[in-house]
Amino acid sequence: MQTVLVVDDEKGTRDLMVRALAMRWRTLGAADAEAALRMIEEDPGICVVLSDIRMPGASGMELLREVKRIRPQMVVILITAYGSVADAVAAVKDGADDFLVKPIDLDALEKRVEKAIAQILLEKEVHELRSQVNEKYGMENITGESPAMKNVFALVRQAAPTEATILIEGPSGTGKELVAHAIHNLSARAKGPFVAVECAALTGSLLESELFGHEKGAFTDAFQRRIGRFEAANHGTIFLDEISEISPATQVKLLRVLETRTFERVGGTETIKTDIRIVAACNKPLAKLVAEGKFREDLYYRLNVVDIRLPALRERTGDIPLIAMRYLREFSKANGSKVQGIAPEAMKILESYSWPGNVRELRNTIEKMVVLARNPELGVDDVPEQIRYHLKELAVDTGGGTLEALEKRRIAQAIAQAGGNRTKAAERLGISRRTLYRKIEEYAQEGVEL
Ligand SMILES: Nc1ncnc2c1ncn2[C@@H]1O[C@H](COP(=O)(O)OP(=O)(O)OP(=O)(O)O)[C@@H](O)[C@H]1O
Numbered sequence: 001m002q003t004v005l006v007v008d009d010e011k012g013t014r015d016l017m018v019r020a021l022a023m024r025w026r027t028l029g030a031a032d033a034e035a036a037l038r039m040i041e042e043d044p045g046i047c048v049v050l051s052d053i054r055m056p057g058a059s060g061m062e063l064l065r066e067v068k069r070i071r072p073q074m075v076v077i078l079i080t081a082y083g084s085v086a087d088a089v090a091a092v093k094d095g096a097d098d099f100l101v102k103p104i105d106l107d108a109l110e111k112r113v114e115k116a117i118a119q120i121l122l123e124k125e126v127h128e129l130r131s132q133v134n135e136k137y138g139m140e141n142i143t144g145e146s147p148a149m150k151n152v153f154a155l156v157r158q159a160a161p162t163e164a165t166i167l168i169e170g171p172s173g174t175g176k177e178l179v180a181h182a183i184h185n186l187s188a189r190a191k192g193p194f195v196a197v198e199c200a201a202l203t204g205s206l207l208e209s210e211l212f213g214h215e216k217g218a219f220t221d222a223f224q225r226r227i228g229r230f231e232a233a234n235h236g237t238i239f240l241d242e243i244s245e246i247s248p249a250t251q252v253k254l255l256r257v258l259e260t261r262t263f264e265r266v267g268g269t270e271t272i273k274t275d276i277r278i279v280a281a282c283n284k285p286l287a288k289l290v291a292e293g294k295f296r297e298d299l300y301y302r303l304n305v306v307d308i309r310l311p312a313l314r315e316r317t318g319d320i321p322l323i324a325m326r327y328l329r330e331f332s333k334a335n336g337s338k339v340q341g342i343a344p345e346a347m348k349i350l351e352s353y354s355w356p357g358n359v360r361e362l363r364n365t366i367e368k369m370v371v372l373a374r375n376p377e378l379g380v381d382d383v384p385e386q387i388r389y390h391l392k393e394l395a396v397d398t399g400g401g402t403l404e405a406l407e408k409r410r411i412a413q414a415i416a417q418a419g420g421n422r423t424k425a426a427e428r429l430g431i432s433r434r435t436l437y438r439k440i441e442e443y444a445q446e447g448v449e450l
């Protein structure tokens with residue numbers, strides 16, 4: 001609980017202040033600096049200290065220095081004698097957050113404390129929000145144990161703390177944005193801003209003005225000077241999403257930013273330097289666009305210092321149960337639902353589906369299943385029709401043992417696609433090599449050759 005500590009050797013003044021403040025906040029009193037320090041050490045609720053400067057023993061100034069040393073967040077307001085401007089100046093210079101002049105005006109006192117507490121609450125809120133954001137976007141939130149994802153984690157861990165420009169490639173819904181946030185949060189810039197720019201949503205000059213900002217009068221609607229995202233991201237990370245969508249003219253300007261970290265606002269002449277880490281993402285293979293002449297090769301090489309590729313979900317089917325269970329728990333909790341698990345047959349269907357929308361589609365499917373569920377365990381009937389239908393199209397009945405036939409087919413297919421290389425086949429399937437060997441053995445015992 002937010003507690004105010006009043007320190008004054010004069011009992012009359014002290015009691016007056018304590019009584020006035022106690023109407024709104026928990027308030028304690030101390031007769032000298034030593035007693036005050038003892039109380040601060042013992043009571044973590046104390047967040048504002050109001051202290052007289054002139055006291056026998058340690059002065060208010062000494063108390064201020066000691067408090068700021070042991071509790072840098074503490075708000076300290078010093079009380080100076082009427083007319084002693086020098087004291088007030090010295091107090092603020094030494095780090096006091098505010099000062100009051102004697103004789104104390106109780107209204108002013110209340111207002112100052114109110115302001116101090118509002119500031120403390122705001123800082124606390126910002127701090128909590130920031131740690132929530134970090135929680136949301138740390139690597140622990142990227143679920144996966146497949147070899148492909150382990151590789152992604154290793155790359156992120158290695159590249160994040162450097163200043164290297166990173167290109168994240170992968171089909172839609174594979175977690176590119178999640179990875180971009182993780183890179184920022186694991187970098188030295190974590191305390192700085194993370195600024196995302198959706199390049200596809202803005203075209204041509206709009207994108208340029210968004211990225212570089214513009215001067216007043218740069219174009220008809222430019223009534224004000226506006227800073228762009230590159231400036232807003234100073235000391236932080238800029239995330240250029242869907243980088244393949246930028247026009248050739250903007251590509252040239254971007255190349256310069258990558259090379260020199262400088263640019264001019266639209267309609268401006270001043271060269272602006274910015275300290276940014278660049279992370280870009282693309283849901284098409286950028287190299288292919290370069291080959292087709294749609295993306296500048298020099299820009300591609302500047303962006304592609306470290307290339308992180310997120311595989312489609314069907315190339316890591318081993319991760320499907322993990323991701324499904326994670327979202328099942330999350331959505332179940334968020335909806336106050338009783339759903340606790342997924343029946344093995346239903347899980348097999350999810351593992352067999354091709355997930356063109358990747359993790360995003362899986363997440364949305366689980367949410368839907370949880371919301372519509374009638375039993376604590378999700379069964380085959382809870383799997384959305386369109387996913388079951390898709391499996392039927394593969395000429396596989398989802399009832400009973402035929403799912404095993406599907407599994408066999410998928411394994412046989414993966415081995416064939418990997419040219420008989422079982423390690424590669426296991427990787428494709430997102431299962432360990434050991435699991436693959438075990439399955440092959442099981443089938444062999446049933447007399448099935450793969
Ligand atoms: N490995 C993962 N574990 C858990 N959730 C994931 C994972 N990958 C993606 N998601 C979730 O899937 C959704 C889509 O992820 P994200 O927005 O990062 O994809 P994207 O690759 O940027 O897609 P797009 O190309 O469409 O922008 C998000 O809700 C994200 O939290």
Ligand SMILES: [Mg+2]
Pocket residue numbers: 176177241
């Ligand atoms: Mg995205």
